[in-house]
Every structure is written in C-alpha cells, then in structure tokens.
Amino acid sequence: MKKHVFSAGLIMLLIAGQVSAQEFVSKRNIDNNGRVDLITFNSGLSAKSTNVNDILKQSLNLDSRSTLQSIKTDLDPSSSFIDEKFQLYYDGIKVQYVVYTLHSQNGKMESLSGNVFPITDVTTKPTLNAASALNSAIKHTSAQKYMWEDAEYVKENSYKKPDGELVLIPIEQNDGSFKLLLAYKFDIYAAQPLSREYVYVDALDGKILMTDAIIKHANNFYGDNATSSHNESSIENSAVLNAKLALVSGTAATRYSGSQTISTTLVGSSYTLRDSSRGSGVFTYNLKKGTALKSTDFTDNDNNWTAAEFNNSTYDNAALDAHWGVSNTYDYFKNTFNRNSYNNAGAVLKSYVHYSSGYENAYWSGSEMVYGDGASTFSPLTALDVTAHELGHAVCEYSANLVYARESGAINEGLSDIWGAVVENAYAPTKQNFLIGEDITKTSPYYLRSMSNPNSGLGAQPDTYLGTYWKAATSSCSPSQANDQCGVHSNSGVLNHFFYILTQGKSGTNDIGNAFSVTGIGFAKSAKIIYRMETSYLTSNSTYANVLTYAIQSAKDLYGGGSAEAIATQNALYAVGLGTAYSGGSTADTIAPSTPTNLAASGTTSVATNLSWTASTDNVGVTGYDVYSGSTLLGNTASTTTSITGLVASTTYSFSVKAKDAAGNASASSNVLSVTTGSTTTPPVSYCASKGNSTSDEKISKVVFGTISNSSTGTAGYENFATQIANVNKGSAYTITITPKWTSTSYNEGYAVFIDYNGDGDFADAGETVFTKAASKTTPVSGSITIPASAITGNTRMRVSMKYNGIPTSCETFSYGQVEDYTLNIKATGTVNSLTNVKVNSAINIYPNPVKDVLNITAEGNFSYQIYSESGQMVMSGEANEKMLNVQKLTTGLYLIKISQNGKTTSHKLVKK
Structure with a gap:
C-alpha cells in the first residue's frame, strides 16, 4: 500500500488556482524529533477564505480519505490571535490525539501547529465488536467494582458503563516512529481498587495497545491527572438546584491559609459549602473516610466556620481550604484569561474531602477532585497549591x-x-x-x-x-x-x-x-x-x-x-x-568555546571505538562538537561521548574534537588521540537452531543485559538480534533481566541463558549455561552473570530462551515460547560506555542505508569493493565503474563494506533490510 505522510510537502488551493507551496509557506519548523511541529505562512492568506479547510488539508498533504473538523475557536484575551482547533479524521474515524491549530491575527492566517504523524497502511475495518473489546478492557483492569455499578454516582454524574469509541491511535514504535492502529477507546473508572484510565483495545485482535491514566497514584507524590472527557449534564442540575437557594458570604478559619471569606449557600437552617456564583457551582462534600463519592454536605449554623468548630480530630477545617482554594483557582483563570471553569463552559467544580482512611493522595478524576487526609508523610492534601494543581490538570484536559x-x-x-x-x-x-x-x-x-x-x-x-x-x-x-x-x-x-x-x-x-x-x-x-x-x-x-x-x-x-x-x-x-x-541583536558573538579536554577511547574493537571528552564552556553556549580523524571531519554530536564505527581492522587512527557555538565559533582542537583497532572480527560460526513453535500466548517482551536493552515486538519463535552487541569485561558481573509478555492469561514460564564463552559455535561446554529460572508467573525475572577469565576476547553469541512450563535447553524446539540471540563483545579489562553513533563521512559515501535492493555509491572513476558479514565472512566483492550495486541477494542483517580507490580504502557499516 502506498505510504502517505502528512508533513509539509505543501500544495495549496488559492483563489487564483493551484500554486506551489513555496509561494505561501514561509517556514516549516522541524523539532528535535525530526517532525514538523509548526508551519508559518507568508502574509496575505485570508483566515475567512471559504477554502481554509482545503488549504490546511493540502498543507498537511492529506489524501481524500482524510478530513479536518473544526472543534473549537478561541480568542486569546492577551493578544489579538484567534486560534481554531481541527480534529483529524481518516475514513470518518477520529485520529485520537491528532489536533491541529490554525493561528490567525487581524484576519490573516499566520501559522499552523500540531504534531505530524505518518499515515501508513492504515486499517479502518474492525474484526472485533465493541462488546468483546470491552471485555478485554475490563479483564485488563481486573477491578472488584466499577463506578458504573454505583447507582448514586451514576445518577449524579451521568457516568455509565462505556460503549467504546472506534478510533485510530498513534502508537510509538521501538525506533521512535508512530503507526496508526485501529482501536476501541474505553473510559474505565474502577471503584475498588481505585483507578481510572483510558484503555485502548486493538480492534483486530483484542490486545491492549495502550492505556492513558486519568487517575494516577505514586509514592511520595499526590495523585492526579486530567486527560478525560465526560458528560456535563450534572452541570445543569447543579445550576438549577442553586438557583433555588440563597448564596451568602461566610468567614472560614482555614487549616493552611488563615481566616478567609468564602461563598456558601443557606439550605434550610444550615449553611453549606456550595457556591453558585462561579460557573455552574463550586461544591465541597464530606466523604467521612468513605470511598463512595456521595454528596454529603459540610454544614455550619451561623456561617462563621471557626477553628473551634472545624479544627477537630477529623480535620474538617481542611474542607475550608479546598472550598476557598478551588474558588480562587476559578477566579484566577476567569479574571486573567476570561476562562469560565476548566472547560471554558462553566463546568461544575466538585471537591470530595476525607477520602478513605490514611489516604496520602489527592487527585483529579476527570470529573471531580478528591482529597485524602494524609498519614505519616502528608497532612490533609487540600492546601492552595494542591487544589490549583488539580484544577490545572482539568484545564490541560480541555486544552x-x-x-x-x-x-x-x-x-x-x-x-x-x-x-x-x-x-x-x-x-x-x-x-x-x-x-x-x-x-x-x-x-x-x-x-x-x-x-x-x-x-x-x-x-x-x-x-x-x-x-x-x-x-x-x-x-x-x-x-x-x-x-x-x-x-x-x-x-x-x-x-x-x-x-x-x-x-x-x-x-x-x-x-x-x-x-x-x-x-x-x-x-x-x-x-x-x-x-x-x-x-x-x-x-x-x-x-x-x-x-x-x-x-x-x-x-x-x-x-x-x-x-x-x-x-x-x-x-x-x-x-x-x-x-x-x-544570539540576535547588533553585537555578533565572536568568542569561541573553551577547548575540549581529556579525549579518551574505550571499547575499541576491530571495526569501532568509543570516544569521550570533558565538556567545553562558552559565553553563550556550546551547541555541539565536531569529531575528526586526522584532518577529515567525521561528523558532529551534541553529546560529550560518541561511537565511531566502520573502521578497518589493524589500523591506527588519530582522533580529535572541537567545540562549536550557535554563532559558528570553533574552539581549538582537543588533544590528539591515537587509537589502533583490533586484528580481525570473530571467525564465522554456525549455531544450532532453537525456537518456540507458537508465540500466540506468550513471548519475550524485553531483554536487558549490559548495554543491551531490547524491547522486541516480533512474533516469530526465533528472533535474531545478533546485531545488538553488549560490551562486557572478564571478571565483571552483569544483571540479566527478561520480561515476558502474555496475550491474555498469564502462564508459568521457564528461562535459560547460554553464552558461547570459547567461541566454538555451541553452548555445550562447561559453564556456558549461565542462567536458569524454574517455571513461574514472575515478571520480570533477573539473575547475575559473571564473565569468566577463561572466556575468549571478542565477539561471541548469547542465547536467551523462554519456554512454557519448563527450563529450555540450548538447541531445543518447544511448543510455546520464544528464543532470541544477541552478541557479546568480551574484553579483558576496562569500562564500557553506551554511546551515540556518529556517521563516518568521507569522499566516498553509500546510500540508501538501510538498503533493500540497490546500493548507490558516490565515487569518481573505477573502484573495488568487498562486503563482509557481521561474522567477518566476505559475501560479495568485485570491480565496478557503475555507481550502483545490486545487493538484493544479501540476507537481512548488518554488514561492513570496504571500498578501495586510488590506493585508499574507506569502510562503512551497511544495514540490509
């Protein structure tokens, strides 16, 4: 299927007809993640044009299956900007979280903002119905009781068992890219144990794609978050109720902020913490250490809420802080930004005080604020900055x-x-x-x-x-x-x-x-x-x-x-x-950064080395470092560490580093470091086959060992990750952590890890079974592995196996589970760093990389080439005067290509996909 990317390859439809994007786009800002996040327009584009929607669609390179629906228009009270938000739909299905904002001023379109995601091979037809998907969501939550089972809460808040909404959701992949997947979205509000989150269920196979916490709990942090949408019918009910009651001002001896004036309501002969003057009301209720969210009033007989009455053993004065704090937060946003409650539409503000017993959290649930009384770490969590923090999450939800x-x-x-x-x-x-x-x-x-x-x-x-x-x-x-x-x-x-x-x-x-x-x-x-x-x-x-x-x-x-x-x-x-x-202004920055010092190498192999140095300083700021081999610029990095790959075995290199600032000033060169690569790569060996016949119920989700931290998504019974290398030292101990993933039911899994310490192509020698774990449902499992002094120096194989209901052997094919292979680079001594790659640049370059079929080479005249597998075996070679090599027959993996011309040889790492 053709790949569609809605980025800024821009074509626009104006009154004069179809024109080039360059005629109306002033700038496309690319963020540090490599994605467009702001498109600035040239002057003169009318924000009142009848074809604004078409302009935006074409600006984002959306195809005919995509639509943009205007969902909100706001006038910024602090400026003359009008901001109109557009929700993206694809085949009529909402693309969750993808909203674009058109910024206009004085009737002219100024810019378009929002995160850009690719549309690639999108499926829009579910194979699972919503009821089955809801069962998956409920099974994932695994609560004893849900809020839709609380009749009183449902009546007051119009919350019901969710039907599920079919959406497309961008899911981040291991390489940092995003893929749109079809999912059912459920708002799952659990009463016991307490939780609320959006659960996204794959509409094709029922797997949980992601969750988005609405309530969150974490030690040493009061719980909060507002990323929920909810029914506002209770707002009208509250407004009608308060219209029949008398609003008055009272005096409150708050727990944390002294004597304050609060707005209350006379109900019968008692004053209550109800305020109808702000939006659709500010209501503060007493849970009396219960967990069911019931609307029980705090009351006072004379509207003078004194410390003698409320500074008691149950901390009732904390409710006065909550009522006063929520009112102040409403007032701040209304008076400063003309924002009418968190949703800018007068939403009711409910606070529930004295939640549970010894509860050391406060949270915004997506519908209300709930406050615990604290225990050993916190006093009642109703201070002013807490209430404002919680309502801040509600504002975030609606913006x-x-x-x-x-x-x-x-x-x-x-x-x-x-x-x-x-x-x-x-x-x-x-x-x-x-x-x-x-x-x-x-x-x-x-x-x-x-x-x-x-x-x-x-x-x-x-x-x-x-x-x-x-x-x-x-x-x-x-x-x-x-x-x-x-x-x-x-x-x-x-x-x-x-x-x-x-x-x-x-x-x-x-x-x-x-x-x-x-x-x-x-x-x-x-x-x-x-x-x-x-x-x-x-x-x-x-x-x-x-x-x-x-x-x-x-x-x-x-x-x-x-x-x-x-x-x-x-x-x-x-x-x-x-x-x-x-760095703007009339005075140019001419001061260079200080010289980088202490350039050093570590982890040197036959084809790579790691460099590190001490950071430079600058009057404005260091923006990066240029890395040199001799007088040749290899590349630049923002870090003070980097990896140099694609080196030639048994060769001496001279490296140096210079710092740069935003004005382009370069420092003096660091110390020149001489590095000699190792003699050869590890000889090729052939390992026995091992795999699970089925991963439908369980598989390996993640392996962490040394510098390897691999989250795998593959579903084959055997996965070859030999291109992932961990540098390890003889005599040092390393923790192996293996995380299983179950499709639904958790099963007992056994584990084993094998390392070919002597490099003979098998795991049969004494000591090469380095870790085992009896079958259990534990997740993750961990153990310690010490690299023996007798191990070979250089690259060797590590095998990680997970088997249902038993400990696997090294060459076994079993019914359920998965096997993964990795590479260890065993060194005699030294510290190993996990560093950032710097691409090796030279007069000869190769592209595309990764390559599928044809490799292009930039070189003048004839040249010779040799391509080596990761194990060091030559798999292709020849003389060439064409600048394209057909590498279609190479298997998927990592290779080294050496290109020789005029007595000089350059080496490049090549990835075949």
Whole structure:
C-alpha cells in the first residue's frame, strides 16, 4: 500500500488556482524529533477564505480519505490571535490525539501547529465488536467494582458503563516512529481498587495497545491527572438546584491559609459549602473516610466556620481550604484569561474531602477532585497549591490534553505545578510560591517539589533536560504506576525550573555544561506565555522539543519577536537544556568555546571505538562538537561521548574534537588521540537452531543485559538480534533481566541463558549455561552473570530462551515460547560506555542505508569493493565503474563494506533490510 505522510510537502488551493507551496509557506519548523511541529505562512492568506479547510488539508498533504473538523475557536484575551482547533479524521474515524491549530491575527492566517504523524497502511475495518473489546478492557483492569455499578454516582454524574469509541491511535514504535492502529477507546473508572484510565483495545485482535491514566497514584507524590472527557449534564442540575437557594458570604478559619471569606449557600437552617456564583457551582462534600463519592454536605449554623468548630480530630477545617482554594483557582483563570471553569463552559467544580482512611493522595478524576487526609508523610492534601494543581490538570484536559506518560505526561505535571505556584502567588503571595506541597508535608525536607531547585524535595527531579535525575522516557519505557508512567513527576522538573527561571531570572551552568544568564519577567508575563503555549499550541503527544518551539512562539505572539520577554523565554529554555541561547541583536558573538579536554577511547574493537571528552564552556553556549580523524571531519554530536564505527581492522587512527557555538565559533582542537583497532572480527560460526513453535500466548517482551536493552515486538519463535552487541569485561558481573509478555492469561514460564564463552559455535561446554529460572508467573525475572577469565576476547553469541512450563535447553524446539540471540563483545579489562553513533563521512559515501535492493555509491572513476558479514565472512566483492550495486541477494542483517580507490580504502557499516 502506498505510504502517505502528512508533513509539509505543501500544495495549496488559492483563489487564483493551484500554486506551489513555496509561494505561501514561509517556514516549516522541524523539532528535535525530526517532525514538523509548526508551519508559518507568508502574509496575505485570508483566515475567512471559504477554502481554509482545503488549504490546511493540502498543507498537511492529506489524501481524500482524510478530513479536518473544526472543534473549537478561541480568542486569546492577551493578544489579538484567534486560534481554531481541527480534529483529524481518516475514513470518518477520529485520529485520537491528532489536533491541529490554525493561528490567525487581524484576519490573516499566520501559522499552523500540531504534531505530524505518518499515515501508513492504515486499517479502518474492525474484526472485533465493541462488546468483546470491552471485555478485554475490563479483564485488563481486573477491578472488584466499577463506578458504573454505583447507582448514586451514576445518577449524579451521568457516568455509565462505556460503549467504546472506534478510533485510530498513534502508537510509538521501538525506533521512535508512530503507526496508526485501529482501536476501541474505553473510559474505565474502577471503584475498588481505585483507578481510572483510558484503555485502548486493538480492534483486530483484542490486545491492549495502550492505556492513558486519568487517575494516577505514586509514592511520595499526590495523585492526579486530567486527560478525560465526560458528560456535563450534572452541570445543569447543579445550576438549577442553586438557583433555588440563597448564596451568602461566610468567614472560614482555614487549616493552611488563615481566616478567609468564602461563598456558601443557606439550605434550610444550615449553611453549606456550595457556591453558585462561579460557573455552574463550586461544591465541597464530606466523604467521612468513605470511598463512595456521595454528596454529603459540610454544614455550619451561623456561617462563621471557626477553628473551634472545624479544627477537630477529623480535620474538617481542611474542607475550608479546598472550598476557598478551588474558588480562587476559578477566579484566577476567569479574571486573567476570561476562562469560565476548566472547560471554558462553566463546568461544575466538585471537591470530595476525607477520602478513605490514611489516604496520602489527592487527585483529579476527570470529573471531580478528591482529597485524602494524609498519614505519616502528608497532612490533609487540600492546601492552595494542591487544589490549583488539580484544577490545572482539568484545564490541560480541555486544552492540550497531554497524554499522561513519558515526556507529554511530564509536561502535564509541570503545567499543574506551574498553576499551583501562580495561583498561590496571586492569593497567598507570602507563601513559598516556588515550593509545591510545603503546607502539607510532614517529613524533612518539608516540601514535595521545588521549582527553584528541582534536585531537592521529597521527589528529586532534573533541572536540565536529560540531566541529573532524568528518568528514561523513550519508547522502550512501558508506562505503569510502578515507573511513574515513565517519569512524569520526575521529568516535570525541567518545565518547573524553566518557569522559575523565566519568572525570577537566574545565572549559572546547567548539567550539560551550558552557562546561562536570564533576566526574569515576573509572574504575570510568564504565566501568560505558559497559558498561550498550553491552550493554543501544545497537543496530546507534545514533547519537550515542542515546548521549545511553542514557548518561544507564544512569547513572540504576545510580546513580539526580539522583545525582552521572547529573549528571556529562549534563554530560560536554554538554561534547562533546550535549544540555543538568544544570539540576535547588533553585537555578533565572536568568542569561541573553551577547548575540549581529556579525549579518551574505550571499547575499541576491530571495526569501532568509543570516544569521550570533558565538556567545553562558552559565553553563550556550546551547541555541539565536531569529531575528526586526522584532518577529515567525521561528523558532529551534541553529546560529550560518541561511537565511531566502520573502521578497518589493524589500523591506527588519530582522533580529535572541537567545540562549536550557535554563532559558528570553533574552539581549538582537543588533544590528539591515537587509537589502533583490533586484528580481525570473530571467525564465522554456525549455531544450532532453537525456537518456540507458537508465540500466540506468550513471548519475550524485553531483554536487558549490559548495554543491551531490547524491547522486541516480533512474533516469530526465533528472533535474531545478533546485531545488538553488549560490551562486557572478564571478571565483571552483569544483571540479566527478561520480561515476558502474555496475550491474555498469564502462564508459568521457564528461562535459560547460554553464552558461547570459547567461541566454538555451541553452548555445550562447561559453564556456558549461565542462567536458569524454574517455571513461574514472575515478571520480570533477573539473575547475575559473571564473565569468566577463561572466556575468549571478542565477539561471541548469547542465547536467551523462554519456554512454557519448563527450563529450555540450548538447541531445543518447544511448543510455546520464544528464543532470541544477541552478541557479546568480551574484553579483558576496562569500562564500557553506551554511546551515540556518529556517521563516518568521507569522499566516498553509500546510500540508501538501510538498503533493500540497490546500493548507490558516490565515487569518481573505477573502484573495488568487498562486503563482509557481521561474522567477518566476505559475501560479495568485485570491480565496478557503475555507481550502483545490486545487493538484493544479501540476507537481512548488518554488514561492513570496504571500498578501495586510488590506493585508499574507506569502510562503512551497511544495514540490509
């Protein structure tokens, strides 16, 4: 099937007819993930044109099966921008999380933002019905009770057993790309044990494709998140109810913020924590340590809610904080951005206080806010920054709708912390606004998170992108409660610190060696930039790369390009490891970075070596490093480590490194390092066959050993991952971790790992069965493997086997399970690094790479070539004057091609697909 990519290969239909994209597109911004995230138009395109939808479709290169449906139009109160959001549909099916926003000003189209995903081989016809898919979702959740079984909750909130919505959902693949898959979407709200999440079930085979947490729980973090849609019929009911009641002002002795004025309602002869003056109402209810969400009022007989009455053993004064805090949060968004409740349509705001017993969390459920009373770590979790944090998630739901996992989830969390700080500054400026949870934390340090110093607090966070305390958030991380949905709380520290620096200003050097100096712009301006970024630009799968684009663009929208606010925004992002420092203005940067030092090599083999060096510094900032072999530039990298591949055996190379900055200034060269490659690759050997006949019920999901961390999606009974190499040292111990994957039912699985230590092509020698695990349902399984001193030096094979209900042998074919092969590079001594590839460039290059049929070679005149398999066996050779080689007969795998011309030989790594 033809592959369709909706990126920016742009053709547009204007009044004059069909014209070239270059005539109306000013710029296509490519984020750090290599995807278009912002298209800027040339001036003059009317936002009122009757064919705007066609313009956008053609701008995104959408085919006839794709449609864009306008779902929301907002006028930014802080600027003259009109932002119109469009939902993508394919064959009439909603593409979940894919929304584009058209930004117009003064009647002219300015830009189009949103994440771009490929449409490749999309299936739009389900083979599974919704009822069967729901059974799969319920089986996955495995709860004892669901909220649709709670008659009282259903009556009040119109929540019912989900029917399921058929959607197309972008699923991230192991290589970081996305594929659209057909799925049923279910909102599964479980009462016992408590959970709420979107569950996406494959509409073809019933597998769980992904979940998106609506409620989340994690130790040392109060639980939250808002990525839910829900029925608002209860809003009208609440509004009608309050129209019949008398609204009055009362005085409340709050637990955390002193005496405050609150809005209450007289019901009969008692005053209640009900307020109909804000949207469709602010209601605060008493759960009395129960878990069923019932609307039981707190009451007072004279509307003077005193400490004598409510500072009691059940912490009832905490309800006064919740009521006051939610009201203030509503007021902040209404008064500052003219936003009427979290959905901008007056949604009712319900708070449930005293949830459960000893409950150390608070959360936004997608419908209401729920607060526990705490226990050993927290006091009742109703402080002002907590309530604002929770409602911040609700605002996110109805604007950016960020998926609660990996980087998008970290941005979700960071935005809520920001609104906690902003609201606290507006209504309680004497509090420590850049500390989160300082009022409720009982243990030292007496705050949960710090925006000024994210490395501190109960939950240490990174203050620099990919810096200290950064948690793995790539596609290889499978989100779960156990890993904090791949670090959503930990990695939110980057956005938190960016906001702090933008607001207050700061000078220093970040974790990746970049010196920065930022002049703060204050709470009011920084909050406006964040709000515009969140509500007008960010989308569900946005990453920090998109934050870089959209925060700067938001500052330009509000204050103009080159403004002090836009400069501060760019420099504050640079301070946390995103992008480059601002280099505009009349004075050119002529100061070169300092010289890189301590260039060293490790893990050298016959065809590769790893280089590392000490970071340089610069007056503006280091943007990268150029790596040289002699006088030949091999490539560049943003890291201070890299791998050089495609080297020739038994050859001496001289490497050096130079640092560069954004203005193009280059440092002096580092020390010159001499590296000699090994003599040969490991001789070819042939290993016995081993496989499982069926992986329909169980397979290997992930193997981690040394530098190998492989999440496999293949379904063959044998998978050859010999191109994945772990460098290991003799005498060192390494942990092997194997994670199984079951289709539905969990079965007992046995495991074994074999290493051909003497390189003789089998696993039959003493000590080569290095790990076994009796059959069980444990997941994952782990063990320690020590590389013996007697092992060969160089590459050898490691086999990982998983077998149903028994321990596998090395050459066995069994009924159920899977076998995977890997390569170990065994070294005598030394430390092994896991580094980033730098492509070897020279006068001769090859493409495409990976290659399927024909390999193109850039070379002048005749040349000779030899192609070697990964094991070192020559598989092709010859003389050529044509610049194309037919490699169709090569099997899939990794090869080394050597090209000789005029007495010089270059080597290149070649991947055959």
